[in-house]
Amino acid sequence: MNLNYSTAGELLTLCAERRQSIAEITLARENNATLEPTERIFARMRDYYGLMRDSIRKGLEIESPSSSGLSGGDARKLKNYAASASPLLGAQFVKTMAYGVAVLENNASFGRIVATPTAGSSGVTPACLFSLEETHHLTIDQLTMALFTAAGIGHIIGATACFSGAQGGCQAEVGSASCMAAAAIVEATGGTPAQAVEAAAFALMNTLGLVCDPVGGYVEVPCVNRNGMYAVHSFLAASMGLAGMNSRIPLDDVVLAMRDIGRRMPRALKETGEGGLASTSSGRQYRPKPIV
């Protein structure tokens, strides 16, 4: 049984042949590749979902600023705004942002998070799934399967491109996370594997070019807000997929484009702190002392 795939095309062929979802193929492939029993793989992923919920909960409680002074307390502000009389576009939209922000605020205060796929992008997928838990009353097991959908799409990105801001810019981090989350939302809410892949393409193509220029080198500005905003972006892309929209540029080509843009992106904009927001006069005030 060959369950290996490295492109969305190959993945969709497997899904069609076996009449399985992306999540199911990904779980089966993991079992095949690692020889770990399926139940153990599933349990580990379910534990990760539990940690993701904990990090949202902890982040929403943060009131004091982080040690750099660049973040802290905004998830709470968003949560309160969501509970106000008429938040723009409705409470769930603001809450979804709050959850993404919460994870990153927790991360910035040396809290525990699950890199999905990186720490700097660890808020996007949890925010989407936790939001779905509230609106669609999905079970923990269903949300765990959604994490396998996300991982299946992440596998395609990782096979061709990369996830690190230092190599590919923020498009490789938050772009990948949003791409993975969009597909996860689609499958978790009953969409087909093909729709999930379309949603992933829409999410990623609209993050292309995002640079990694964090102020002071801290994973805070713009990362904290960005995780909240791109969680919502994932819902936008998922809606396009569920609506039956087709991307003229398929996911596999979007991933290649992301890799190409990452390679051409100047070093100054790839986590070096030498350009963009980090090198503005206000940004420079937050420069930490280098270790050496």
Next chain:
Amino acid sequence: MDSVFEIIGPAMIGPSSSHTAGAVRIGLMGRALLNAPPAQAKIGLHGSFASTGAGHATDRGLVAGLLGFAPDDERVKDSLQLAPDAGLSVQFFKTDLGEQAHPNSARLDLVASGGGVHNLTASSIGGGNIEVIGIDEFPVSITGMLDALIMHHVDQAGFLAKVTAVLACVAINIATIRTSRHHRGENALTVIETDTPAPACAREVLQSITGVQYLRAIPRLP
């Protein structure tokens, strides 16, 4: 990427998967290489590890790993304070590992509490994943996603045949195997990645092969 947990995971203490969690894992590799608690660490930071490492707690991460903490251990943030109590003295310096080196890389020159001296060069390649690229001046490629055996030995005919025979006897499947040497007949380093850890009995036999200077079992990373 072999496992979904390279994409989702690790569970870790923030703030950065490549600069913090990856750094912890590099430290853990260093500790495993020593096979004893470290007493001294001279840590050369390359590229982004040196320039933005403070904000990302790269220094705390590397030291946490040397102290044996997992990437999701709450003590990661306090590792620099905890190191002296654990008998570890640490010194950081800036280093240049060359154009080809990944921007998030470090070289660790380590002395064990028992006196063993080793060095390790590794890169944090994204998402908390790492690659050890050098051990004791030999080029290697170890990701920590599998169990690994490291053997420092004299380059001689039949060495790998003996090693693989021992592992075959205990039904350990070899995923990768690589030997590197500087000159024929001199010292060589062999790294064997296996799907399951080699049992102690097999390690004992491997250790006793003529010409083996040291053998280390490097468990897969948390």
